[in-house]
Structures are given as C-alpha cells and as structure tokens.
Amino acid sequence: MHTDFDRCHRAVQAKDARFDGWFVTAVLTTKIYCRPSCPVRPPFARNMRFYPTAAAAQRAGFRACKRCRPDASPGSPEWNVRGDVVARAMRLIADGTVDREGVTGLAARLGYTVRQLERLMQSEVGATPLAVARAQRAQMARVLIETTEMPFSDAAFAAGFASIRQFNDTVRTVCDLTPTMLRSRAQARRGREGVSGTGVMSLRLAVRAPFAYDGLFGHLAASAVPGVEEFRDGAYRRTLRLPHGSGIVALTPQPDHVRCRVVVDDFRDLSAAIARSRRLLDLDADPEAIVDALSADDDLAALIAKAPGQRIPRTVDEHELAIRVVLGQQVSTAAARTHAGRLAAAYGGTVHDAEGALTHVFPSVTELAEIDPVHLAFPRSRQRSLTALISALLDGTVLLDAGCDWHAARAQLLALPGIGPWSTEMIAMRGLGDPDAFPVTDLGVSLAARQLGLPSGPAQLTARGERWRPWRSYATQHLWTALDHAVNQWPPKEK
Numbered sequence: 001m002h003t004d005f006d007r008c009h010r011a012v013q014a015k016d017a018r019f020d021g022w023f024v025t026a027v028l029t030t031k032i033y034c035r036p037s038c039p040v041r042p043p044f045a046r047n048m049r050f051y052p053t054a055a056a057a058q059r060a061g062f063r064a065c066k067r068c069r070p071d072a073s074p075g076s077p078e079w080n081v082r083g084d085v086v087a088r089a090m091r092l093i094a095d096g097t098v099d100r101e102g103v104t105g106l107a108a109r110l111g112y113t114v115r116q117l118e119r120l121m122q123s124e125v126g127a128t129p130l131a132v133a134r135a136q137r138a139q140m141a142r143v144l145i146e147t148t149e150m151p152f153s154d155a156a157f158a159a160g161f162a163s164i165r166q167f168n169d170t171v172r173t174v175c176d177l178t179p180t181m182l183r184s185r186a187q188a189r190r191g192r193e194g195v196s197g198t199g200v201m202s203l204r205l206a207v208r209a210p211f212a213y214d215g216l217f218g219h220l221a222a223s224a225v226p227g228v229e230e231f232r233d234g235a236y237r238r239t240l241r242l243p244h245g246s247g248i249v250a251l252t253p254q255p256d257h258v259r260c261r262v263v264v265d266d267f268r269d270l271s272a273a274i275a276r277s278r279r280l281l282d283l284d285a286d287p288e289a290i291v292d293a294l295s296a297d298d299d300l301a302a303l304i305a306k307a308p309g310q311r312i313p314r315t316v317d318e319h320e321l322a323i324r325v326v327l328g329q330q331v332s333t334a335a336a337r338t339h340a341g342r343l344a345a346a347y348g349g350t351v352h353d354a355e356g357a358l359t360h361v362f363p364s365v366t367e368l369a370e371i372d373p374v375h376l377a378f379p380r381s382r383q384r385s386l387t388a389l390i391s392a393l394l395d396g397t398v399l400l401d402a403g404c405d406w407h408a409a410r411a412q413l414l415a416l417p418g419i420g421p422w423s424t425e426m427i428a429m430r431g432l433g434d435p436d437a438f439p440v441t442d443l444g445v446s447l448a449a450r451q452l453g454l455p456s457g458p459a460q461l462t463a464r465g466e467r468w469r470p471w472r473s474y475a476t477q478h479l480w481t482a483l484d485h486a487v488n489q490w491p492p493k494e495k
Contacts, residue, residue, distance in 0.1 A: 002022075002052045008036070009048065012025050012038075019036040019037075020036055020070075020206075021077070024056075024057050026048070026051055026060065026062045027043045027049075028048075028049060029047050031062050033065065037068065040068075053126060055131045055132040056125060058127075058173075059126070059131050064174055074208050074284055075094065076090075077284050080284055083405065086121060089110060089129060090125070091402040094136065094279075095276070099133060099271070103117070110403060117129060136160075137159045137161060137170070137271075138175075140160065141156070141161070142175060145183050145186070152164070152179050155179070157267060158267030160271060167179070200261065200262070200263050201270060202259070204260070205251075205257060205274070205281070205283055208287055209255070211255060212307040212309040214489075214490040215311075215480065216281060216282070216313050217236055221236055221486075221492040222485075222487045222489070223313075223336065224238075225344055226338075227359040228360055232355075232356045234252055234491065236252075237251070239351050239360065240264075244265070244269050245264065245269060246264075246349060247262060247265065247273050248356075250355075253490075262277075276316040279315075279402070280314050282312045282433070290310075293471050300475065303452065307478075311477070312430060312433070314431070315431050318402070319364065319365050319400060322393070322398075323389065326418070329422075339377070342375050343371075344360045344363060346375045347368055348362055348367070349367075365394050369390065382418060385419060388416045388419075389419065400431060409428065413427060421440075422439050435472075437476075438472035451482055452479075
C-alpha cells in the first residue's frame, strides 16, 4: 500500500486508524515517522514519504514519533493473509527466529539462501531480515522500559540486544531519548499505574476495531485444557512453553485493546510470549476488509452486522493445536478437554502459578514420543492417528510452524492415517492462521448453515463458500457465532 501515495495521503488526512500497521508516514523536515492516525496536524504532502514498516523508516534515518508511538501499532495484516516467502519470513521474525537462529537459520527454514531472502525482503519490506529484527528489538525495549521496573541491563537482554551499549545506542537513535528519560516520561504520564516488578510485565496489546471478542475468548475458555488453561477474574490464562523456559500469560479483553499480563522464567522469552499471545488472539487481522467482503453475501450480512470484527481463536504452539485437533476428532468439546488434560498432567512440565490453578505446560512432541496407551482412552484408530502425527512432527515429515507453507502442510497432514479434511482445515485455520481455511464438514458449520438457509451439504456449501474467499476462516467463525454453544459465551458460565 505504501507505494500508492494518494491513498496513503488520504488516510493520513483522515487520521484513519484502520491503516495503522499498513504503512508509516515519514516527515522529511522533522525526520520523524508516524502512524496514519497520529493526532498532530499532518505535514505538507511534499514533505511526506511512506514506508511499509517501521524498520524501513528507521533504516532511512527517521525516528519514531513520541506522540503516536508508530512502533507499537498493530502489526500489518498483510503478513497474516499471504503465504509467500516474505510473509512467512515476517511471521518467523515476529516469533524471534532471527534472535535465536540468526538470518542464516531463518533462510534455512524457508529454503532460501541468505542473499535471496535479503533481496526479497528489501524489495517488499524495505529492510533486510536483520533490520526488521532490530526494529522489533527496539519496540520490545521501549515496552520494557516504559511498563516495568526491570533494570536496564535485564531489559536489554530481554529485548534481544547483545550488549548494554547496543541497547542504549538503539534506544537513543529510535526514540531520541535515553532509557532513563523514557522511563521518567512514562512514570510522569501514568503515575505508577501499569508498572510492575521485574518478573511480571503488564501491557496493552493493540487491536484494530471493530473487535468482537466474545466468540474468540468464549471459544478459548470453552475448550480450555485443565491445568494448562483457565478462566479467572475476567481473564483467559494459560501456560506457555517458550524457547528458554516456561511462562504464564493472562489476557483480558477490552473493546479497543487486550490487557496482557506476562510472567516468564527467562526475560529473553518476553518478546516471544507477547508475539504468541497476539497470534493466539489474531490481533493483527484487518476486520474492515473481512466485514466488507463477507457482508456482500445477503445470507451472511445480518450475522456479520450482529458482531463485526470476529477473530480466529488460534494457538501459541502449532504442534499443540494439531495434537488437540486429533484428540477432538468425533468427540465433544468436554471430552477433548479431558483427553488433553490427561496428556498434560502425565507428560507436561510443571509450573508454579501464584495467581491461579495452572499446573502444567502442554507437552512437546519430544515429551510425547514414548506415549503410553494407558493415557489414550479412545479408539485404537485414533491412537494410531495421534502417534503417527507425533512421529511425523518429530522427524520433520510434517512441518508446522509460524513460517511453514500452508499448502505443503495440508498435503503432509493428509498423508497421515486418520487425518482427513476436517482435521487438516482446522489445523490450517487455527494452527497456521490461513484466512481461507474452510472446515466444511464441521458439525457446527453445518448446523449454522442450515439455520441461515444456506446449503448444509459439504459439496454444496463448499460451492457456496467460493464467494467468501479469501476469508472463509472468518466466515466459519461467524457461522459458529450463530449457535447456542459455550464457545460463544464470555464470560463463561459457571460450571
């Protein structure tokens, strides 16, 4: 979008928050870049330049506006609706792959050379993978400085910097303030509210409006695995398995943001915990585009208008979601929770939860490699499906991660015994984030389609769903909201 000067200029003149994250506006006279909705008076058009990302603007010598905080706007929805290599790279960078494995590791995951990947990223994003990762570190550093009392040395390493000097230099370059000045300004602006100790971080996760969170949070609460997830004090809480340890996140929805409270074993995991929480809640979606496209179908229009801005209940771990989908084949939501809870209690690592009743992290495929059938209280055919999936994830026959190829993953899953179209589409929708996945054989989808007068047979509904492309995952979520089911109840009813 940043290449369309007139369209970007109109968005800036209108201060349209819908375009926050799509591009940033750089001002030649001040050397500052802003988000489109910045409340200050727009500069003259001749002084504007538009960049696709904060990383591209920073690389061109601009620093972030202190008023609108463009480095903390919602992420671009473009990277979540595209399946090409650049989009896959951006999703992996957001998950911290460059910080953990370097650009070489990122390129290897994508099957490209470093030189090829850098050329593609420079062409589309305006910055190399390393520059994008550095911009992400700068954003994380600013969050830690302003919302916690962490010593700056801890904040530097938590944000992914290799040294305190690099941390200080980057903060001064990007923010035009020292870390000490940033923290002082934040405390003066808010008093002590929102500032937490060194082991806990509390922050706002930005979201694009409209945000219909009842179906999202209701689904997560209704399918919560005992010991791994829970509803408590108005928040959805769950444990996280992170690169350097474990963590616990509490997410409380509001109409214009999500309050996020994170506790981690290792400060280096804060960035990954926040990125995975955003992914879990599908917060970088573009609701306006989805609403416009789906409302064009007269049979869906009333349902869309009732609760626009639905999000897909996703996952913090693709392997976990795939295992839970197989556990949930042909059983009720309550039975699927029970099966998953048994696995977590038997094989998952333990956690200490001072604020609730969370006890375990959902086990990794390595921990499930030697699974005992005594913990699989369901038919042998489904036991074979589960063990085949675990083996395939272990040996790399099936690749499921933030940057995997959606179509290749489908083919790999369908080659496993007992993994059919329903399971594959559910994993693509909720695990991989494909916006056009369509579990057409899902019972809830069929029931909702019948209620709305839509064809309920798989073949007929698939044909009808062609007009919903490329947003069939969101059409599915809207269809689920038509049902009288626990997945649509938030806060959940007391059991």
